[in-house]
Amino acid sequence: MTDHAVTPWVILLPILLLMIVLIINRELAPLKQMSRALKNRSPDDDTPLDGQRLPSEMLPFVDALNSLFARIGHLLRRERRFVSDAAHELRSPLAALRVQAQVAQLAINKPEVQLRALDNLTIGIDRASRLIDQLLTLSKLDAEESVPDPTPVNWQRIIQDMQPLFFTLAQKNDIDLQVNYQGNPPDSQGNSLLLSLLIRNLVDNALHYTQKGGFVRVTLSNNAFTVEDNGPGVTQEQLTRLGERFYRPPGQIKTGSGLGISISKQIADLHGLQVTFNHREGGGFIATIMINQR
Structure with missing residues (x-):
């Protein structure tokens, strides 16, 4: 070159x-x-x-x-909401526990007062424990995008397994409980533990708010699970707000955290089920799970 x-x-x-x-x-x-x-x-x-x-x-x-x-942003917002909810909702019960403990300490020479304070302390601890369990359940459900560990679910078997617990609670509260099997939905994929919690929350809610001498009817058909009672019910405005976290209709005498129905709705949504709440003709409340939705 x-x-x-x-x-x-x-x-x-x-x-x-x-x-x-x-x-x-x-x-x-x-x-x-x-x-x-x-x-x-x-x-x-x-x-x-x-x-x-x-x-x-x-x-x-x-x-x-x-x-x-x-x-990650969704996860952080969910964790912040959980911490905020837990701090807000636990503040009152913890303050009440402290008061009862102080009463028990000051009533050393008054056995009856001290015993009453200790009983109230035990009840308060149970309520706080249940609230913590519900908050943890909500946090876990928030983290799920699909049904965890799905297996074939038999609705009739789930209800039958919980029947003794329901009848024990109904007898304790002097409530006439009936469980009717008018059909059995086909087995579907789901999480049995979560669906058991869904059913238990709805039945517990009816047994909890129905007055003594009232009745609760639990019915399973081929396409729905229904719980109805003749309790005090709620107004139409309150009905539209059911399911909001920590919402409890005004004037409630019975204790509660306002999380049971929220948990039920989240479990139903996770399984693609629809939960509806309505007034019962003649007074009371009806909760219905439409099972064959998918």
Whole structure:
């Protein structure tokens, strides 16, 4: 190769290399900028990344990161709500427990007063324990996007397994409880433990709020599970708010946290079931689970 042929390459090669470096730096600039943004990003920042200036080959990676940020943001908001709910709802029962403990300490020379305070303390501890269990259940359900550990579910068997518990509670409260099997829905995929909790919450709710001497009817048909009672019921306005967390209709004498129906609705939603609440003709309340919805 002659000097005349080599000379242009000697001149052009550095220019070409410089142009290549400049082009690579220009193309990689958005990536470097994103890298700096990610390094300085707040742990709870779920703002989506802007991938408009990035090469098209990087867009799937950016979309995956944005999806991850969205899930983490949802998780953090859920955990904050759980902590806030727990702190708010536990404040009152813990204060009441402290008062009863102080009464028991001061009533050393008054056995009857001390015994009453200790009984109230035990009842308060049971209520606080139930509230904590319900809050933990809500937190767990919030984290589920589909039914965990699904297995074939037989509704009649689930109800039959819980019948002794229901009749014991009904007898304790002097309530006439009837369980009617008018059919048996086909086995479907679901979580038996969660569905048992759904059924128990609805039946417990009816037995809890029905006055002594009242009745509760539990009915299973081919496509629905129904719980009806002749208790005090609720107004139409209150009916529309049932299921809101910590909501309890005004004027309730019976104790409760307002979480039972919320948990029931979440379990039903997770299984693709519909739960409805209505007034009972003649007074009372009806809760219905439509089973064959999918």
